[in-house]
Amino acid sequence: MDDKTRKENDEPASTSRRSFLTGAAGVGVAAVGIGGAKVALDEARKEPTAEALRAPEADSLSDITLEVNGKSVNVSVPDHRSLLLVLREDLGLTGTKKGCNLGECGACTILENGKPVYACLKLAKDAVGSQITTIEGLETEGRLHPLQQAFIDHAGSQCGFCSPAMIMSGAGLLLENPNPTPEEVRTAISGVICRCGNYPHEVDAILAAAKTPTGTVAAAAAGATAYMPRTTGQNKPYPRNEIDPRVEIKRVDDTENLAALHRPVKPLDGYAKATGRARYSGDIGFHSDDPLRDPLCAKALRCPHAHAQVVSFDDSKARALPGVRAIVSFKDVVESERRQRAFLSGHARFVGEAIAVVAADTQDIAQQALELIDVRWKVLETFGDAEENLRTDNRQIHATGSVCGFGGSQPADVPTWEARVGDLNAGFAEADHIIEGRYAMGRQVTLPIETHVCTALWKGDDLHLWDCQQSVFAARTTIADTLDMPEEKVHIYADYIGGGFGGKCLDYPDEDLYQLYAAILAKKTGKAVRYEFTLSEEMAAGDSRHPFIFETKWGVKNDGTITAQYWNVIADTGGYGSSGPAVVLIACLRLVGAYRTPNYTVEAYGVYTNNQVGGEFRGFGGLQGTVAQELHADKVAHELGLDPMEFRLKNTKRPGDLINNDDPFGYADIDSTVRLAAERIGWENWQPPSAKTGYKRRGLGMMQGPMPSGREASDGLVWIDRNGTVHVRLGAGNLGNLAHTGMSVIVSEVLGVPVEDMRVTWANSDRDAWTFTTDSSRTVPCDGKAVYGAAKDCERQLLALAAQHFGVPEGELEVRAGTVGKRGSGESVDFRTLARLAEPRTEFDPWWEETDQNPWFDQNTGKIDPKPKMVCTESTQNAARRALAEGGGIVGLGRYVYDLTTNAWGSCFAEVEVDMRTGQVDILKLVVAHDVGRVLYPAGAEGQIHGGALQGLGYAMTEDLLLDPHSRAAVNTSFHEYRPPTSLDYPEMVPILVEAPSRSGPFGAKGLGESPIMGPAPAIGNAILNATGVLCPHIPYTWDRVHDTLKAAGKLMTGEASA
Amino acid sequence: MTSPIDEPRPFKFTSPTSVAEAVALWHEKPGDAMYIAGGGDVIDIVKRHHARPSTLLDLKRIPALRGIEVDIAASQPSITIGALTTLQELAENENIRRYLPALATAASRVATPQIRNIGTIGGNLLQENRCPYFRGPWHCYRHGGMHCYAHHGINREHAIFEGDRCYVVTPSDIAPVVVAGNALIHVEGKDGPRTIDAEDLFMPASQNLMRMHVLDDGEVLTAVEFRVREPAAPRERDPKDLGIRGTISPIPVDKRFPSVFIKYAMRNSFDFALANVAVFLDREGHRVHRCRIALGGVAATPYRPREAERLVAGSILDDDLIQAAGRAATQGAEPLDLNAYKVSLVEKLVVEALQELNR
Structure with a gap:
């Protein structure tokens, strides 16, 4: 969050990084016993062998002159170094982002002679003679480029990692075409993937910039060549009418009182992201003002087999390679009983499990070192089929059982989770129809554009990590625990995260602990070490959504009443349990929690396989459960000849109904959420499949249901320093969901200070308020309520101080716009004066109200505490002490424990067109409606809906990490073959928000982070059913699958092309 | 597959200024040098270590490979497109759009604006196949192995015609256009220039599994020539x-x-x-x-x-x-x-x- 202006161009190129080639032999490091992961002493460096010294003759430097942002820069680089690395690492121009590094994501888009190109596909030496423009070069004399301003004004950034590339693509377009149409803009940015799915806002921002009357765009365009249409040849299933990204909001009546909630606010981090100044974890170490310079490069050696045991491991040649600073292997790791998965393992249970890590002076050397490590594997039998492993209770992956449970492995006859309510047989006996189904889902990967990256540096006994971490506190606990260190000695900073979606959340045991690679190598070498995933590591070793198989049987009466549901659920958790049991649980809660059913049974198993480890991903099981249930609900309605919407509204659980025979649903406006969306899609035109003819058939589909909205506890911390400045210290990681802006609005509402005048910080484990995690759609409802409490706590103290100041009772005073004034009079005193009156606080009891104290499940004891103690964590108290020591004043604290009845509600409607000859499916329109309780920040909510729907669209249509059936290695580990949606792949989208305040959320707000991803897959599947009469039970609905399903059903048409 | 590697092995990058010089440099290290034009495919290949050349010979600075020559007045009217012509230039060129609309459309449908700005017609025609097994760590026929992993693996995007042991497909959008358009491919090697019918440029699986095209070692594709005719009467478009x-x-x-x-x-x-x-x-x-x-x-x-x-x-x-x-x-x-x-x-x-x- 350092927004100081820098002149990076003036920095000389770093050539010293290569001086190690001749000097710097062994780095003597004392033996370090690092607790749970004991690492052996780095032995004295051996004489390099001749073979190891085969540094290619080509590895010499050339002196070249680059023209970057209008300046000549001399750099000395090897021929094979890409322009991207030279810009970022040698010149410090880290506004240009490194994503896939292979020309597949577009994050490194720059302008070469005014034309957008990928810097990762360009060699630096090849750029000699070209005019290179990066995001840093767009500003002129301190003024922002109109595109940058437009990105700030129109919420053009979510995580912001693709924003520089989007802006550069836009700049390239506007140079040639100052007045583009929306389609031309969509085409121009179609070479950059926005994984947050913020395309509508990005298009909006570029169009707005084009309309800017003055500024550099118009000036630059005056000298440009004649305009040539850019849309040539693009096929376009998207609608021709201009898409209005604005969200439609159904407000509750009381909102007039909430002034701050209705003031337009710009995103807090918009400036940093639109200018390339935002420093993501991967950017640390290349600027003069960074806390470290030129970190060592770490690389992991990974097992190429799905199931194998190391027979021998010899890294002597690699150690002898000059420039290799340390190697840590599985042999150095003492396996901890606390973890099922060692972070380096000699028994690989999936393809890509790490076995050793190397730190070297450069990436080239690290890569070469990996090749010099000799590993012999004993290849073991591979077990890739979850159903089969469960049937045979396969113990070869984990000896204690084939099923992952909450307490570790367990035998196949013990389900991970089960529920039995009512009398299932009686329920089926009562039914007029028994309808069965089987549904399967593919493996979607989170695939953030910023791959996982972490830089570690030890200062004495303190470990500092610059990690792309959603949940800094949970990660701190896990890392400290694994290294056997006190928590306060681990410091995690995550200023900006280039997309997380759950995959950058370290809160379950047995998740990939890549942070330790950097940490342990840093300890051994005594230097900063950076570990960065490559694209294929990100896809195959990062988090993926668990593939599920659902088998179900419903008993239904003629009138559509559901009498019984039976579910058998199998999730493929891969080689380790990790978040598996929790994912299974959430999937099942959705199964039992959506439709009123007197008798139901659910048996669910998370099963080990030799596949990629399933992880956390937006939706977290709830999505898989939703898909299965909503597809089956439509199948039932279809077979009974009922309108799918009326069938759902008849059976849906409503506020007051029990989720799973225990806790009740809280308030939600279900009818508005469903019926408003139905109106927008034109549900009144819904016809059964029998009414459709021709070879191109359109269909409407829908889904609806409860949506997750938080968990666990949060602290809030608001500090008014002795200058009267309000600091909001948020513990949540900044995923780009704009929740931080929304939470600042909450503080603004309480204290009357505009958001722009506050100092908002986040995700620093020392400075900011503790929060459990940043996931499960909990940031706004949980952190938001805690920060509301903290603001109220400030208000309380301000009123007390003002009462003292004026000598009147507190009841006669009120907080208004940064001051405390007497009611009904203009007399007031500002925060600054009051902050200086304040005595430093010594007790740290938080402010909370009755609805904030909710039953709390203690993970350690497994007990539920109905009235947990409302105190802030030690971490937050320390942060409060630090703030007071730093600048005195008033500290306000809040505490909130999650209220289970905070449930959002959502619906999604889709219109599709299916080609009955080929199985091609085109999505024509999506309507996504959500009851979010209270809209705190409309632009942020819009972005969440667009982005969630787009990821859901990818899940529905293309995204599936395919494993080779024999080797179980992922086959499509590139963007090209995995295919996340581009800016030309989304249909008309209509976002709708409904306000139905919850009991305990801040101003009634509920979560929205995950909800929008739930809708598209089932809604599209049901629309395909409606169009064709055939249910496609396997996600994603790829061309081949729909084709084969239609063919198997005898519905594939041949011959007549036009009907 | 999980590869921790995404930077190339060190190599030399040399920019010859004539085709003859490029060919001579290639033959200094036969089999150890690779030509590079736009680089969209070559950089990907060297970053993934599918090839480990010691030298990349840059063709972009050879003026003879540039330009679009339009000769409509001749008795046999033709358009000759220099191999370095970018896809964006093809998509925008008035003459291509007028006489060879299929080519202009195909060029505009390749990849992304950024790739079209660097990608050349020559590179597009000669690009490697995209079979994920070939591009992954599998030692398949095309890597000298004795197995096609796609045949009984993930073969959603593989060949339905003329598969012979290997089932890769031509990934190029330009290739069907030069074949349907009966273009001539001009190449130059150490024995001088020669011309190939476009249809013969591509290597069927039945003949050779190790390469996608028939160019000899060290040969450079210099130009693509289309014989064209004046378009017929105007038409309405809906x-x-x-x-x-x-x-x-x-x-x-x-x-x-x-x-x-x-x-x-x-x-x-x-x-x-x-x-x-x-x-x-x-x-x-x-x-x-x-x-x-x-x-x-x-x-x-x-x-x-x-x-x-x-x-x-x-x-x-x-x-x-x-x-x-x-x-x-x-x-x-x-x-x-x-x-x-x-x-x-x-x-x-x-x-x-x-x-x-x-x-």
């Missing part, structure tokens, strides 16, 4: 026809055009074709004298459905004939486990292309 997934070439040309290109992919940007088609007709009124159809994405080379061509040639195009040609185009298709949809897609492509030409 703007509502800008339909689904590239069914119709949306280039706003106002002349009736003798060629068409259509591509279907899973995404509208950043994607290789599941299948694509280029059709060139030689006709008078509705009577077709000759017809050349080439399909990409269905075989290792651009595939010509001869039966469909024969049906169309010499006939008057009408709807029945077009449907018959579509069906005929699928003759001989042998789908694998997951790519049966490509058979219906081929039929659809041929039908739609002929319908477009018959408007």
Whole structure:
């Protein structure tokens, strides 16, 4: 969050990084016993062998002159170094982002002679003679480029990692075409993937910039060549009418009182992201003002087999390679009983499990070192089929059982989770129809554009990590625990995260602990070490959504009443349990929690396989459960000849109904959420499949249901320093969901200070308020309520101080716009004066109200505490002490424990067109409606809906990490073959928000982070059913699958092309 | 596959200024040097260590490889396109759009704006295949192994025609156009220049599994020559026809055009074709004298459905004939486990292309 202006161009190129080639032999490091992961002493460096010294003759430097942002820069680089690395690492121009590094994501888009190109596909030496423009070069004399301003004004950034590339693509377009149409803009940015799915806002921002009357765009365009249409040849299933990204909001009546909630606010981090100044974890170490310079490069050696045991491991040649600073292997790791998965393992249970890590002076050397490590594997039998492993209770992956449970492995006859309510047989006996189904889902990967990256540096006994971490506190606990260190000695900073979606959340045991690679190598070498995933590591070793198989049987009466549901659920958790049991649980809660059913049974198993480890991903099981249930609900309605919407509204659980025979649903406006969306899609035109003819058939589909909205506890911390400045210290990681802006609005509402005048910080484990995690759609409802409490706590103290100041009772005073004034009079005193009156606080009891104290499940004891103690964590108290020591004043604290009845509600409607000859499916329109309780920040909510729907669209249509059936290695580990949606792949989208305040959320707000991803897959599947009469039970609905399903059903048409 | 490697082995980058110099440099280290033009494919390959050249020979600074020469007045009118012409230039060039609309459309449908700005026609034609097994760590036929992993693995995007041990497909959008357009490919090697029929440029799986094209070692593709004719009478376009997934070439040309290109992919940007088609007709009124159809994405080379061509040639195009040609185009298709949809897609492509030409 350092927004100081820098002149990076003036920095000389770093050539010293290569001086190690001749000097710097062994780095003597004392033996370090690092607790749970004991690492052996780095032995004295051996004489390099001749073979190891085969540094290619080509590895010499050339002196070249680059023209970057209008300046000549001399750099000395090897021929094979890409322009991207030279810009970022040698010149410090880290506004240009490194994503896939292979020309597949577009994050490194720059302008070469005014034309957008990928810097990762360009060699630096090849750029000699070209005019290179990066995001840093767009500003002129301190003024922002109109595109940058437009990105700030129109919420053009979510995580912001693709924003520089989007802006550069836009700049390239506007140079040639100052007045583009929306389609031309969509085409121009179609070479950059926005994984947050913020395309509508990005298009909006570029169009707005084009309309800017003055500024550099118009000036630059005056000298440009004649305009040539850019849309040539693009096929376009998207609608021709201009898409209005604005969200439609159904407000509750009381909102007039909430002034701050209705003031337009710009995103807090918009400036940093639109200018390339935002420093993501991967950017640390290349600027003069960074806390470290030129970190060592770490690389992991990974097992190429799905199931194998190391027979021998010899890294002597690699150690002898000059420039290799340390190697840590599985042999150095003492396996901890606390973890099922060692972070380096000699028994690989999936393809890509790490076995050793190397730190070297450069990436080239690290890569070469990996090749010099000799590993012999004993290849073991591979077990890739979850159903089969469960049937045979396969113990070869984990000896204690084939099923992952909450307490570790367990035998196949013990389900991970089960529920039995009512009398299932009686329920089926009562039914007029028994309808069965089987549904399967593919493996979607989170695939953030910023791959996982972490830089570690030890200062004495303190470990500092610059990690792309959603949940800094949970990660701190896990890392400290694994290294056997006190928590306060681990410091995690995550200023900006280039997309997380759950995959950058370290809160379950047995998740990939890549942070330790950097940490342990840093300890051994005594230097900063950076570990960065490559694209294929990100896809195959990062988090993926668990593939599920659902088998179900419903008993239904003629009138559509559901009498019984039976579910058998199998999730493929891969080689380790990790978040598996929790994912299974959430999937099942959705199964039992959506439709009123007197008798139901659910048996669910998370099963080990030799596949990629399933992880956390937006939706977290709830999505898989939703898909299965909503597809089956439509199948039932279809077979009974009922309108799918009326069938759902008849059976849906409503506020007051029990989720799973225990806790009740809280308030939600279900009818508005469903019926408003139905109106927008034109549900009144819904016809059964029998009414459709021709070879191109359109269909409407829908889904609806409860949506997750938080968990666990949060602290809030608001500090008014002795200058009267309000600091909001948020513990949540900044995923780009704009929740931080929304939470600042909450503080603004309480204290009357505009958001722009506050100092908002986040995700620093020392400075900011503790929060459990940043996931499960909990940031706004949980952190938001805690920060509301903290603001109220400030208000309380301000009123007390003002009462003292004026000598009147507190009841006669009120907080208004940064001051405390007497009611009904203009007399007031500002925060600054009051902050200086304040005595430093010594007790740290938080402010909370009755609805904030909710039953709390203690993970350690497994007990539920109905009235947990409302105190802030030690971490937050320390942060409060630090703030007071730093600048005195008033500290306000809040505490909130999650209220289970905070449930959002959502619906999604889709219109599709299916080609009955080929199985091609085109999505024509999506309507996504959500009851979010209270809209705190409309632009942020819009972005969440667009982005969630787009990821859901990818899940529905293309995204599936395919494993080779024999080797179980992922086959499509590139963007090209995995295919996340581009800016030309989304249909008309209509976002709708409904306000139905919850009991305990801040101003009634509920979560929205995950909800929008739930809708598209089932809604599209049901629309395909409606169009064709055939249910496609396997996600994603790829061309081949729909084709084969239609063919198997005898519905594939041949011959007549036009009907 | 999980590879921790995404930076290339060190190499030298040299920029010769003539084709002869480039060829001479290549032969200094036969088999150890690679040519690079736009780099979209080569950089990917060296970053993934599929190739580890010691030298990259940059062709971009050879002036002779640049430029588009249009010679309409000649007795045999032709357009000669320098190998370094970028895809964006092809898509925008007035003459290409006028005389070779299929080429302009195909160029504009490749990848992304950024790739089109660097990608060249020569590089696009000679690019490596995209089989994920070939590009992954599998030691398949094309790497000298004795196995095709796709045949009994993930083969959703593989060949339905002329598979022979290996089932890769030509990934290029330009290749079907040069084949259907009966272009001439000019190349230059150490024995001097020679010319190849475009159809013979690509290597069938049955002949050689180790390469995608027939260029000799060290040969440089210098130019692509199309023999062209003046487009026939103007035609009306119905703007509502800008339909689904590239069914119709949306280039706003106002002349009736003798060629068409259509591509279907899973995404509208950043994607290789599941299948694509280029059709060139030689006709008078509705009577077709000759017809050349080439399909990409269905075989290792651009595939010509001869039966469909024969049906169309010499006939008057009408709807029945077009449907018959579509069906005929699928003759001989042998789908694998997951790519049966490509058979219906081929039929659809041929039908739609002929319908477009018959408007």
